[in-house]
Amino acid sequence: MIGKAQGAPISITGLGAYVPSRIVTNDELSTMVDTNNEWIMERTGIRERRIAAPEEAFTDLALPAAKAALEQAELDAADLDLLLCATVTPDMMFPTSSALLADTLGAKDAAAYDLLAGCTGFMYALVQAYGMMAAGLAERALVVGGDVLSRILDWTDRSTVVLFGDGAGAVVLEKVDKPGFLGFELGADGGGGIHLSLPGSGSRRIEDASGNGFVHMNGREVFKFATRVLVSSAEAVLERCGVSVEDVDLYVPHQANVRIMDHAAAKLGIPRERMVVNVDRYGNTSSGSIPLALAEAQAGGRLKEGDLVLMTGMGAGLTWGSALMEWTG
Secondary structure, three states: OEEEOOOOOEEEEEEEEEOOOEEEEHHHHOOOOOOOHHHHHHHHOOOEEEEOOOOOOHHHHHHHHHHHHHHHHOOOHHHOOEEEEEOOOOOOOOOOHHHHHHHHHOOOOOEEEEEOEOEOHHHHHHHHHHHHHHOOOOOEEEEEEEEEHHHHOOOOOHHHHOOEOEEEEEEEEEEOOOOEEEEEEEEEOHHHHHHEEOOOOOOOOOOOHHHOOOOEEOHHHHHHHHHHHHHHHHHHHHHHHOOOHHHOOEEEEOOOOHHHHHHHHHHHOOOHHHEOOOHHHHOEOHHHHHHHHHHHHHHOOOOOOOOEEEEEEEEOOOEEEEEEEEOOO
């Protein structure tokens, strides 16, 4: 699915992010599984990640991120009429985390639902919120992406525990006078879904319960998929919008692995200094990855009015998605 933005301009007017206080370094991980700092850094570029406290659930991470985004947008939660949460680790299957979050924030008139698209969840939710607003069904939306992946990891499996962390990010979308979003591209390939899965987590049970409840990943296949779709999705949205890659001021890929990100930037022809990288300090936070990176880029003065921003995510499903926007300040 690919398309250019239509109708009144819609943009991000508020950004917020939150990560747990506990830092787990590679050296600490080496006391839990057979690994070391050099091995992890060489393969992933990750040196530490944030891990939620036992009492922290998804909405505990989402709430401060959402409040920060609303404050920056100078909105009250009561002004929202749509709230989407992209996560694979909700507080519980129902009631939805979005409904719980809307109640806590005081967004009593907002439609609220959760969306599940793996690490691409934030991109999918961003497109859905844009579509609802463009269709006139909503005026102001809050999109939250985040996960507490530490709860679904096998902490004896070094192939997964070194990669992931916990965190959340949020954005407010409003109609603006400036261009804002220019175009989107989304896709999915369920044929490759088995390569990144959470068996035993739904209505299709597995007789052998030994691996149930934990993330299963075929790292080699996911790596090949990621290096391909980060490039193809970005190229597709740029072409549809009639924009050259040389015009991109800031590239915000899903923070999965530095090797994957460097490969994509090189294939696209984007200088590394134009790419946001924070996976080294947070790990792969799934749906929290891109909004966390955006918020950090803004805090660091890397987002200026008129900048062309390219975001691309990929994850379980297998899914992928890109968005191109002109930052409106």
